[in-house]
Every structure is written in C-alpha cells, then in structure tokens.
Amino acid sequence: QITEENYLLISGYIGPDDKNSAMNIAAFSQTGLGLPDRDYYFKTDPATLKVQKAYQTFIKKIFTLTGDDSTTAEKKMWAVYNLEKNMAGSHRTNVQLRDPQSNYNKMSLADMDKKMPAIGWKTLFDNLGFKTDSANVQQPMYYEKLNELLKSVPLDTWKDYLQFHSVKDWAGALSSDFVNARFDYSKELSGQKQINPRWKRR
Numbered sequence: 269q270i271t272e273e274n275y276l277l278i279s280g281y282i283g284p285d286d287k288n289s290a291m292n293i294a295a296f297s298q299t300g301l302g303l304p305d306r307d308y309y310f311k312t313d314p315a316t317l318k319v320q321k322a323y324q325t326f327i328k329k330i331f332t333l334t335g336d337d338s339t340t341a342e343k344k345m346w347a348v349y350n351l352e353k354n355m356a357g358s359h360r361t362n363v364q365l366r367d368p369q370s371n372y373n374k375m376s377l378a379d380m381d382k383k384m385p386a387i388g389w390k391t392l393f394d395n396l397g398f399k400t401d402s403a404n405v406q407q408p409m410y411y412e413k414l415n416e417l418l419k420s421v422p423l424d425t426w427k428d429y430l431q432f433h434s435v436k437d438w439a440g441a442l443s444s445d446f447v448n449a450r451f452d453y454s455k456e457l458s459g460q461k462q463i464n465p466r467w468k469r470r
Contacts, residue, residue: 276300276433277414278392286372286404293374294393294403298359298410301352302327302433304457306359309352319456324349326453330435331428333445344428351421351429358413371406380405384415 279299285291303309303323308316327348331341365371380389380403393400405411418426439446451463 276430278387280396280398280403282398286368287374294398294400296403296405296411298407300355300410300414301359302436303352303356305362306356307361309356322453322456326436326449327432329449329452330432330439330446333449334431334435344432347425348429348432351417351425354417355410355413358407358409360407360409365407373405373408374402375405375408376402384411386415386418387411 277300278296280294280296282292282294285293301309303319308319308323311317324345328338328341328345331344332338336344360371375383377389377393377400380387389403392398435442435446436450439450448463451460455461
C-alpha cells in the first residue's frame, strides 16, 4: 500500500516506479496550498472570489483566535495568502497533472541538492528514512519555486504560515470558535448549510 505523507511544504511517498514496476521509488508532488488547487487563487469569477474571501476571513479568524489583534491578524493573513498564491503560480493545473510523462522527472539526490539546496534534500531523506539516491520529482517547478521562496521570504512569514496550517488542521478538535470558523470557510466549498453534529464530524 502506498502512503503519501504531506508535511505542508513537502508531499512524498514511496511506491512502484512508473517506468520500472519491479522497483520502488521515492516520489514528491506539489503541495503547500490551503485552497483546493492553484486555480482558486487566480480565477476571478464570482463563485471563486467568494471562496477566496471566505478563505482569507478564515485565515484572519485563526490568528485572532490565537491571540492577535485585528490589525496584526490582517497583516499576517495577507502574508500567508500571498505566500500561498506565489506557490500556486508554480503548480500544474489539474489537466496537466493527468499527463504521466510530464509528471515523471527522475533526479539523483545529488542533483536535487545542487539545484534546490535550500530544501536540504539529503537531510529530508534521512529524516524520512528514505534509503535511496534518486527520486521522482513529479512537479519540479513547485520545488524550484519553494527553494527560491525559502531563501527570499522572511522567516516570520513562514512561522505564520506554519502556525495557521497547524491550527487549521486541528481546528475540529479545538473549541467551538475554531470549529465554527473552519465550517464558515468550508461551507463555501461544499455548499453545506449547517454544521454536522459533533458525532458526525471527522
């Protein structure tokens, strides 16, 4: 069974090599976004703009619930949202993701570390227990952009990004303020009008 692990900025798994099914390979795919896919950051139709606004409101609400005043929360929200939008620009579209040839990009670990040194691939492999000298970097443009952003984006913005996503991911296990904030955002995506009772929530 293939298990994909997503660590916000890195999404990877080990599974059969698409070009040699007798062998397993480490594979890494694009990730890092809070909205469902890249198009949500760039489309300007009314429905998408409504989702964008709901997501921005959600980000700000998380920061206010964790202790920031409204002005600080607004500033952090835009920093996180714009960081995600910058990453989204490097993502392939859903249509492009259907092309198995362009999404197979086997690289040596040495080459990955040389081209994207800010990510620290060797250290990452060691930490994940990946015993290999190569990997399929399925969408290299994302990881090249991530490498660039890790060098150019202020550390405080990365801290805010990680804080928001950590709280967002556990919002369902927190107090009702967090649960309701997440639902107010998610209902714009799902169309669900009322929140499920506690026993039905994941």
